[in-house]
Amino acid sequence: MIWFGFTGGLTPCPAAITVLIVCLQVKAVALGIGMVAAFSLGLAVTLVGIGLAATLSLRHAAGRWSGFAQFAEILPLISGLVILGLAVSFVWRGLAGLHIF
Numbered sequence: 377m378i379w380f381g382f383t384g385g386l387t388p389c390p391a392a393i394t395v396l397i398v399c400l401q402v403k404a405v406a407l408g409i410g411m412v413a414a415f416s417l418g419l420a421v422t423l424v425g426i427g428l429a430a431t432l433s434l435r436h437a438a439g440r441w442s443g444f445a446q447f448a449e450i451l452p453l454i455s456g457l458v459i460l461g462l463a464v465s466f467v468w469r470g471l472a473g474l475h476i477f
Contacts, residue, residue, distance in 0.1 A: 379409075390413050392411075392412045392416070395411050395412060395415075396409070396411075396412050399411065433446075
């Protein structure tokens with residue numbers, strides 16, 4: 377989980393690259409590097425925190441509800457159906473906007 381946060385924080389982000397380029401343009405290299413480092417560290421801390429919260433929540437839920445394991449097995453199917461429903465809705469609305477239907 378810590379590695380996930382670390383790599384997520386180091387992944388180049390278009391916004392961070394833009395900030396770095398702007399700082400290079402105004403000849404404030406140290407400021408740019410500091411801002412990008414702070415951004416990456418903040419993202420890494422956030423990702424690790426969310427991962428820890430999710431892990432602890434799953435353990436807590438599994439301990440309090442005996443049917444959680446069965447529910448967790450069908451959760452990907454439910455998630456896929458929700459995404460599929462949203463996709464169909466978006467396509468329908470897009471085609472309606474084009475006056476095809």
